[in-house]
Amino acid sequence: MEKAYQPKEVEDRLYESWEREGSFQGNPDPGKPAYSIVIPPPNVTGVLTMGHVLNNTIQDILARRARQKGHSTLWLPGTDHAGIATQTKVEQQLRKDGKNKHDLGREGFIEHAKEWRDKHGGIILKQLRKLGCSCDWERTVHTLDADYSEAVLEAFVRLFKNGYVYRGKRMVNWCPVSLTALSDEEVIMKPQNGKLFKIRYELTDAPGEYLYVSTTRPETIMGDVALAIHPEDERWPKLKGRKVRRPLQPAEIPILADSAVEKDFGTGMLKITPAHDPLDFEIGQRHDLPIIDVFHEDGTLNELAGPEFSGMDRFEARKATVEKLREQGDLIDEEDHANNVGFSERADVPVEPRLSEQWFLRYPRVEEAKRAVAEGFIRYFPERWKKTYLHWLENIQDWCISRQLWWGHRIPVWYRKGASRTDPENWHVSVAGPDDPENWEQDEDVLDTWASSWLWPIATMGWPHKSAMQEKGLDYFYPTSALVTGPDIIFFWVARMIMAGLEFKGEPVDPNSTLSDEEIKKRIPFRDVYFTGIIRDAKGRKMSKSLGNSPDPLDLIEKYGADGLRHGIMSIAPKGQDIRFSEERIEQGRNFCNKLWNVSRFRQMAEDDTRESSLADILGRIDQNQLNQDDHAILLRLVQTLDEVDRLYEEYEFNSALQAIYRFFWSDLCDWYVENSKARMKGGEDKTTCLAVQDLCLRQVLLLLHPVTPFITEELWKVLGFSGGQSIQWTVAETGEEFSIALRNAGISLDASALEEMLAIRELVTSMRSLKADRNLASNKKVEFVYLAEDEKSKVLEKHLSSILSSVGAAALSRVKEAPSGMPTLVTDFGSVYMDLASGIDVDAERTRLSKELEGLGKIISSIENKLSNASFTEKAPAQVVEGARRQLADNLAKQQETEEALNALKN
């Protein structure tokens, strides 16, 4: 074995063999319980980020643990076509070549985009392999695959037939760069420092009298069709029925009252521009006002804005209109104003509220979706996201699902040629299209990407075709066991998948019906949802491409190994808390693997013969009579650890699980047990038993770690001979109870008191080391000690004598009947321990040390005494606690006395 673990060779070799052996295949197996996860499909043209590393490592841990436990496990991978993002990239590419999409035409463009996708896409799936992800690659799905696309259209058609989908001219969020509508969820609100302009509008029946309006968007004044005031505003009675003159593109416009106007904001007077503001649009509807749209689709002003402004960009026009108003004397005031402006998620420009014909979806099964989570049929980890989810559903708005793009699923609606598109009589809605296509033209738009990915759990498993569903095991694997994703897509994806599952899984039901709880449980797409935190850099900033603060995971794998990266990232990822990334933690992950490697190497050096050791074989090598207190103690700790880690895995507490493993492995096993066993391994009669105990510990540690660090554990599993020909992938770590039973069946019983005894011995060793270190004695410098203790304590001490000597680096620790003088003294639970220094001691230094010691003891003692002298404490606190305090007091008093004696001895 190499001196240091070399991950690269091991990882490539093992991954290849796992894949070759079909370890990752997820096939329905009625004889086994099912476990399934669908991957949150990454953007097909994306590359692996730290976020993906976290997310997919968690999924891999879950999948690998399920396999170990004997579940038939499916982790289904795939990619998303990512409508706007991909189309934008492809168009950019075209532009570099001096072309645009219209040069290619719709079909040509799609062909081109597909080629581009196939060339640049799918990289991320290769990268996931490097990370060790155990996806069933044969089942990789892409949202634009033919089967999947059909499912998307089928869902649209069914929703349409059930009255959930409608077409309408409504206010939508318009991206003037991507030239498409967006859903509310794709709009990011950003605080902006703008200006609030105060404008005057002249009353037409009273020249020289004005009304004042505050606005942030003077460039839309030409679209004003009214002014509005709150009906309870005292000015209203005087204004009712009167009119004002619009200061740009002059026209007479009415004054009206609407309670949506805030009396106390600005001048209490609102200009109504129905074409360019959602609230104004609503008010306009209520009052039957006309709509004047003064913008083009790309955010420039059109001819209705007047010749002066026509053709200008909206922000340019803002300046120009302000200038014009100033010239006219209509600009009264201008002040700094902070407000929130919606930005397009992709193009990062302010969205424009815009009136347009779009397809909308009224969400199905909203009430059932709430119940599914509120009642815990779907469990959220951490639970607090439940509230966020429910709040969104309480206030849910219809979903604009049409996008003015070419890259995506084209809406399966056809309009009769030459007829009015607004009349449903002229619509044909079906997956296959009309029989006489020559008389129809298909809707130009495609569906929002999320309107395809919301079907992910069912459409990847054959829906809607019965035979495909059977073949792919929909009924076997669905509901999937767990979903692992970020809380940032709780609305985009999680909530929508729940509604899609409820609506589409199982037999179609009447839209007016309500699903029973039983039916809900069958239809939900997943049982547990684990929300990861967001990975931030050392400064706490979100990792992003634009900031360039995200390390390339592949570089990290190269440097630290996939296992190191996985271990590192999982050890810093508390459940649902944001994660401060630091490369040092990844380094620690690598170090951990190296430690595991080396202790295994040490184990290998002890014996030359290669063995095949099943659990029973190892247990068979143990001779109960040869078990010493160390053995009892480490096995007791092992049982504890097995239970603890199992519980923590079940609760998705991965970092705590790793910490528990770390404590047992590094501290208990390596630092203490293995160190102590070195003497025994020289060839004492208990050597075999001692090695068997090591094997037990290593075996269980490998099993516990395998989900997190699959490569090194599989490699060592074989090297150490635990495999019996079977991969570690198919072997579960026994629970503490199962392990205890196995021990009992092998005739091994553990002394429960050994653990406490061992901890006391450790404490003694630590103080003795410290005493040496205080005097700058090298740890390998053999020093002689004597001690003074009661018979009982002495017995225990003698039992551990050899390991104490080697751990401390002591030549002797012998019992004396009387306190020696002039030696540094330790007051311990075992009595007083004295260090014999040939060179004599520094009396002053000793005195200082002991005085400090006494001071500490004094503080502790008085605090306990205070507590115990408090009558209400002794009366009200549980007897156990009071008893504990008494014992503690007695112990400390004894120590205090001994320390005082030692101090006095120094004075002589």
Next chain:
RNA sequence: GGACGGCUAGCUCAGUUGGUUAGAGCGACUGGUUUACACCCAGUAGGUCACAGGUUCGAAUCCUGUGCCGUCCACCA
């Protein structure tokens, strides 16, 4: 404006239902190559648990309020 999360050692974080003297890793400092590992071992220093009240025999932990940082939601132009 509403909701949620965080605030514990220089840094990153643990701290289970309130109960001995608040822990770990990293970093710092000191010493160390004894039969695995310097990607290592031993030891030391370092904390008014954000702040203010309250409940309790007892609070890092429960309650109320405040501050700072972060996230999400929201039609004050």
